[in-house]
Amino acid sequence: MEYYVEKVEDLYSLDLERLVQESEKEGYRFVARLVNEIKDESNLFNRPGEGLFCVKNDAGSIIAIGGINQSPFDTTSGVGRLRRFYVAEDARREGVGTLLLQSIVEHAKKHFTEITVRTDSSKADAFYRACGFTFDDSASETTHFLILQ
Template sequence: MEYFVERVNDLHVLDIEQLVQESEREGYRFVTRLVTEFEDGTNTFSKPGEGLFCVVTKDAEVVAIGGINESSLTQDRDVARLQRFYVLDKVRRQGVGTMLTQSIIDYAKDHFKEITVRTESAKADAFYRACGFEFDDSASETTHIMRFDDKE
């Protein structure tokens, strides 16, 4: 199957109900929060450097989503946070998550000096390490960090 990463400018035009339902069944509420926050304007991934991305099939089925926000955990505007990242179970371990993560990293390194993320899952820990993040839980809301040395 072929997959394509797309930048999402308007969440309203995407059908992500399958992502919402599956993530809720797995006990994750962050995709639901993505929808709620986009609806109420709390987080539309529209500040400088921010972006929301999805992975779609050639038939336009959304199989993964994730975004990058300016971190609200620090006053440093050069620090970003990977947020609302979810991949449908049926496409996991097929490179979809890596493709999405790499696209977000490629975009973010032009805007930020580091990306942080928080996870509580051993599988997610292994995934983020494989994507180049370093384990770092020195801050309470962060478990992994990727620093860009060439960002001035």
């Protein structure tokens, strides 16, 4: 199966129901939160440097989602925050998450000097470390960061 990354231009056309249901079964609410933020327009990934990206399979179905926002936890403009990052269970361990993260990082390099993220999942911790992030949980809102060159 082939996968491709798209920057989401029309947030209101996203069909994320499958990802919402699957993520909630796993105990994660952040995909549902993404849908709610789009509906109430509290996070449209439209400030400078921000963007929402999805991975689709060759059938055109969204199998992963993730974005970058200006960090609400840092007063400098050079820090981006990885947000709402989720990969469908049947697409994991196939390079989909790495493909999505690489696209977000490439986009972020044009706008930010650092990316931060918070996770409480050991699998996500291993993923972020394998992708070059450094573990640092000294701040309550961040567990990993990546300095962009």
